[in-house]
Amino acid sequence: MRWDPNREGRDVIMASDGDKNRTVGNAPVGSARQERRGFDSRAMRAAFPALHREVHPGKPLVYLDSAATAPKPQAVLDAVRRYDAEFPANVHRGIHTLAEEATEAYEAARATVAAWLGSTDPLGDASRVVFVKNATEALNLVALGWAGSRLEKGDEVVLTVAEHHANLVPWRMLAERRGVTLRYADLDAEGRLTFEAVEAVVSERTLVLAVTGLSNILGTSLPVDRLVALGRSVGAAVVVDLAQAAGRLPAPVNGGWLEADFLAFSGHKLGGPTGVGVLVGRPERLEETEPILGGGGMIARVDLDAVTWTEPPHKFEAGTPPIAQAIGLAAAIDFLDQFDRVAIAAHEQRLAQRAARELAALDGVRLVGAGADRVERHGIVSFVCDAVHPHDLAQWADADGVAIRAGHHCGQPLHRRLGLTASARASFGPYNDDADVDCLIATVRSALARFGRHRATVAVGSHRIGTPR
Ligand SMILES: Cc1ncc(COP(=O)(O)O)c(C=O)c1O
Secondary structure, eight states: OOBOTTSTTOBOOOOOTTOSSOEETTEESSSOOSOOBOOOHHHHHHTOGGGGOEEETTEEOEEOBTTTOOOOOHHHHHHHHHHHHHOOOOSSSOOSHHHHHHHHHHHHHHHHHHHHTTOSSHHHHGGGEEEESSHHHHHHIIIIIIGGGTOOTTOEEEEETTOOGGGTHHHHHHHHHHOOEEEEEOOOTTSOOOHHHHHHHOOTTEEEEEEESBOTTTOOBOOHHHHHHHHHHHTOEEEEEOTTHHHHSOOOTTOGGGGSSEEEEESGGGTSOTTOEEEEEOHHHHHHOOOSSOSTTSEEEEETTEEEEOOTTGGGOOSSOOHHHHHHHHHHHHHHTTBOHHHHHHHHHHHHHHHHHHHHTSTTEEESSSOTTTSOOSSEEEEEETTBOHHHHHHHHHHTTEEOEEEOTTOHHHHHHTTOSOEEEEEOOTTOOHHHHHHHHHHHHHHHHHHOSSOOSSOOTTOOTTOOO
């Protein structure tokens, strides 16, 4: 019996090879996870300390920036504190008790991630889960470590115009270095990102299909299962940027996402700590991938004139890994997993849909991408006000306690495609409710009244796609 860092005052048998009666974190492995509670956003909100602060005197926080990073539930703060306070040891190095406890908690976190992604065999799939710094590093590892030694001049990588820079710049770098051609799936005439548009640019020359599972700007998703089938049909590897989708879409229960060759996401967008991200790869792809960092922990043997790598996932985890962060990520997943994910996704979708409708109805406000009722929005709505620069709007909203994002959201090509330089973005989490939408609309409305109807300096003139009404 070993101590579980995720639970105060309880002994839980931790996952380790050979255990018959195994658990991951607090949840049984390989069978139904723990009993899911019904979903109540107010009760959920109570678990997030940062959501209870005032940002200015008399202005309680209305947090609408979860797509940038999510607040952390108390369970995550506790798990990280417990690691630091009680077994702050390195992993896969020591043989003393603290080192073993740390190693077990860190390895259990892998299986928690696999289970979260819908694996039917989380312990078996744990070796496919690589802990890195963030989604950006995970995508760089694929582009440099896997594609970097395989793709050649004339080979094609298919992306979309809506990729986050994290899933565009590494491929651009590869294009510069190896003469690889990048092809981009475009938005349709209404400003929607569709599977059909991706299909239209895939060909026999496509070796990699690297696309977002859910756009951090448009808020719309692409179906991972169909992308995988499309990639297979032409022999291309399918890389899915799950940075937004991992927390916003319920994973298929049968592990359908795990059919992709590579998946990437960040812990902090799920309510885990910053500093940990995840790359999940099919076993054969991870075997083929070269490490991009060398050092301790990733080797089988080192001689002065030769090095042999160890097996995945450790092959990619040179140096001391993000131990506290991975344990915190598992605690975030265990926390979220208590609730019905389908209900959470529907809740976030409803709030974003309502916000989109009400924003679009305001004179001088336009949505980025397709109009209010033309797409399913997974918790994210981006918009521009003709008379108010997004930065001015975000500052105005902040004075009201409303935290929204302003800028290009690491999606400069998409903004340019739409004739924009920047936009405002509101993104919702399970802890938001209708009162938060009311606050958003009220602050935008008052900004419009304050800044008047004259055009701001932001270039919105050529923006024609997705005019909401
Ligand atoms: C769709 C998408 N991909 C990748 C990333 C990169 O995540 P990180 O900055 O945690 O590496 C983000 C972050 O906003 C994102 O929204």
